[in-house]
Amino acid sequence: MGLGKFLERVLQLVPVLLGVSVIVFIMIALTPGDPVQIMIGDQAITPEQEAALRRDLGLDRPMYERFFLFVGNAVQGDFGQSFYHRRPVSEVIAERLPATIELSLVALLIALFTSIPLGVLAAIRKNSIFDRIATVISLLGVSLPGFWFGILLLMLFAVHLNILPVAGRIGYSSEIEPITHFLLIDTLLRGRPDAFLDALSHIILPAVTLGLPMTAILMRVTRSSMLEVLQQDYVTFAEAKGLSRRRVLFRHALKNALIPTVSVAAIETGSLLGGNMIVETVFGWPGLGRLVVESIFLRNYPLVQAAVLLYAVTYVLLNFFADILYTVLNPKVKL
Amino acid sequence: MTNVADMSRPPETIFQQNLGNFMRNRLAVASSAVVILFILLAIFAPLIAPHDPNATDLFRRLQPPAWVEGGEWSYLLGCDQLGRDILSRIIYGARISIFIGAAVILVATTIGIIAGLSAGYLRGWVDVVISRIVDILLGFPYLIFAIGLMAMMGPGLINIILALAYKEWVIPCRVVRGETLATRELEYIEAARALGASRRHIMVKEILPNILSPVIVVSTIRMAHVIILEASLSFLGLGVQPPTASWGSMVSDGRAFILESWWVSTFPGLAILLLVLAINVAGQGLRDAFDPRFHE
Numbered sequence: 001m002g003l004g005k006f007l008e009r010v011l012q013l014v015p016v017l018l019g020v021s022v023i024v025f026i027m028i029a030l031t032p033g034d035p036v037q038i039m040i041g042d043q044a045i046t047p048e049q050e051a052a053l054r055r056d057l058g059l060d061r062p063m064y065e066r067f068f069l070f071v072g073n074a075v076q077g078d079f080g081q082s083f084y085h086r087r088p089v090s091e092v093i094a095e096r097l098p099a100t101i102e103l104s105l106v107a108l109l110i111a112l113f114t115s116i117p118l119g120v121l122a123a124i125r126k127n128s129i130f131d132r133i134a135t136v137i138s139l140l141g142v143s144l145p146g147f148w149f150g151i152l153l154l155m156l157f158a159v160h161l162n163i164l165p166v167a168g169r170i171g172y173s174s175e176i177e178p179i180t181h182f183l184l185i186d187t188l189l190r191g192r193p194d195a196f197l198d199a200l201s202h203i204i205l206p207a208v209t210l211g212l213p214m215t216a217i218l219m220r221v222t223r224s225s226m227l228e229v230l231q232q233d234y235v236t237f238a239e240a241k242g243l244s245r246r247r248v249l250f251r252h253a254l255k256n257a258l259i260p261t262v263s264v265a266a267i268e269t270g271s272l273l274g275g276n277m278i279v280e281t282v283f284g285w286p287g288l289g290r291l292v293v294e295s296i297f298l299r300n301y302p303l304v305q306a307a308v309l310l311y312a313v314t315y316v317l318l319n320f321f322a323d324i325l326y327t328v329l330n331p332k333v334k335l
Numbered sequence: 336m337t338n339v340a341d342m343s344r345p346p347e348t349i350f351q352q353n354l355g356n357f358m359r360n361r362l363a364v365a366s367s368a369v370v371i372l373f374i375l376l377a378i379f380a381p382l383i384a385p386h387d388p389n390a391t392d393l394f395r396r397l398q399p400p401a402w403v404e405g406g407e408w409s410y411l412l413g414c415d416q417l418g419r420d421i422l423s424r425i426i427y428g429a430r431i432s433i434f435i436g437a438a439v440i441l442v443a444t445t446i447g448i449i450a451g452l453s454a455g456y457l458r459g460w461v462d463v464v465i466s467r468i469v470d471i472l473l474g475f476p477y478l479i480f481a482i483g484l485m486a487m488m489g490p491g492l493i494n495i496i497l498a499l500a501y502k503e504w505v506i507p508c509r510v511v512r513g514e515t516l517a518t519r520e521l522e523y524i525e526a527a528r529a530l531g532a533s534r535r536h537i538m539v540k541e542i543l544p545n546i547l548s549p550v551i552v553v554s555t556i557r558m559a560h561v562i563i564l565e566a567s568l569s570f571l572g573l574g575v576q577p578p579t580a581s582w583g584s585m586v587s588d589g590r591a592f593i594l595e596s597w598w599v600s601t602f603p604g605l606a607i608l609l610l611v612l613a614i615n616v617a618g619q620g621l622r623d624a625f626d627p628r629f630h631e
Contacts (some may be wrong), residue, residue, distance in 0.1 A: 019471030024483070031487040143612040145563050148572045148586050148604030149367055155593050155601075274476035282590070292479075293571055296486040308475075308483045316474040 141216020
């Protein structure tokens with residue numbers, strides 16, 4: 001792909017991102033309830049103080065001015081004050097974001113490491129027991145409600161078998177001074193393998209719950225693209241040349257069969273963000289998803305607004321990245 | 336070679352052939368039966384439910400299912416934290432899930448067909464505007480968009496339907512637009528144009544009937560997704576409000592008692608799984624039978 005095409009795609013992102021910001025802005029601007037009244041709560045303040053607060057928040061300006069102010073500030077990472085925390089929204093989000101990213105990445109790894117081998121096995125041994133297992137997992141993955149699957153896992157592993165913790169990110173006794181704020185990395189950097197295992201035991205159930213729908217989708221994609229590749233002439237030719245089955249599968253077929261899997265994985269990583277709210281709520285995971293749900297009930301709208309915008313922008317960028325990746329990996333496709 | 340006896344029978348239409356294909360898929364037929372059973376449960380809930388779903392009885396608080404010690408057969412699946420009969424609440428909860436699922440799909444498919452037909456047939460600025468709106472809406476993760484809207488509009492049945500339909504129409508719209516783009520260049524459409532048929536006539540009478548089957552297939556499979564989304568919103572407390580029974584909020588209620596009363600969360604979740612699984616399998620069967628691209 002040439003630089004020109006790439007820049008054209010980047011330019012196409014602009015109206016989408018602008019449209020997304022308009023929707024997020026309107027969504028919150030039309031929400032019933034006066035933000036100033038919510039912020040004041042039961043404190044007694046004079047009408048002058050209230051007017052000053054309204055002016056500070058820019059609420060006395062016309063709607064279109066408020067929109068440009070919102071976008072202008074958002075670009076600089078300023079999303080206003082969190083009513084509940086009485087601190088900048090960006091600060092509160094930055095605190096919670098690493099937990100969400102860590103959970104999403106582990107879910108992604110679990111999905112990749114289970115879906116690819118199973119998908120390949122299901123394709124090369126079509127109609128075998130592996131193929132049946134893959135079919136069942138892929139159907140369950142799209143039919144199981146995440147919140148219920150999470151609760152079932154909790155009942156089995158945390159309550160009945162009592163081998164994994166019920167909630168949270170790490171036990172009290174294992175808490176460490178953060179470096180990167182990714183606990184799985186920090187515990188190792190601090191030389192605390194016991195704390196690493198503790199963090200790992202906390203993340204397994206939420207990550208499996210979050211990763212299941214993605215596993216189902218990736219497995220289906222891997223299986224069908226592997227089946228397609230195995231019928232190609234070059235695979236037949238490689239086999240006719242006398243190459244071993246293993247070599248044909250892993251050196252020739254798999255490389256091409258994984259192109260759609262990688263692109264779909266990039267798109268689906270965006271969907272993990274949506275699942276976060278549910279999974280974090282079920283497992284008491286201190287991430288951004290749970291913060292958003294709590295903020296809705298507290299009517300902490302600046303935070304909800306910032307988080308929804310952050311999720312949407314990340315999602316758009318991941319889709320863009322998936323598109324580019326697909327083109328780079330597969331020279332037959334032109335943008 | 337066709338024999339005389341065969342020729343005397345009227346030839347099967349494509350629809351009949353497809354229906355025949357579908358009926359031969361036993362798993363899909365069984366799944367359709369499960370879906371129909373749930374619909375009947377929902378419609379006749381007042382006649383079928385053994386108890387009032389909202390009647391509380393603190394003496395039966397967290398009573399276990401019938402086959403567990405302490406349970407009784409008149410409360411088959413046990414009771415929740417307020418002593419309400421779980422089976423009756425599941426039967427009434429089917430109304431919410433199925434009604435919301437069907438309403439969202441109906442609204443979204445209608446809007447999607449109108450927008451998709453207009454974009455695909457009229458092209459030009461209509462296509463540009465609709466496609467841009469679709470791109471922007473696709474920029475939101477579904478659940479987050481719905482959660483944002485629910486926060487804005489407040490809970491309630493109509494609001495859930497709107498919050499889910501706001502984005503759902505994009506999916507049938509894309510399918511219809513793609514199919515319309517392919518169909519508009521076919522000869523019979525050219526012929527209709529040459530005969531002076533109006534644009535509305537061509538879109539509604541000529542194109543629409545020919546692109547309907549992929550739309551129906553997609554809508555069926557999407558209904559399963561919408562039911563899970565509704566349950567997720569209710570689970571988070573943003574859906575139908577108590578005391579109305581909804582499967583998502585029933586699972587959520589049981590969370591606090593999973594240590595001692597597993598049945599409170601388990602059965603409503605099982606109901607969601609069963610219905611969604613049945614819709615998915617039936618939908619895939621429909622797709623295999625009715626969508627020519629999936630024919631062997």
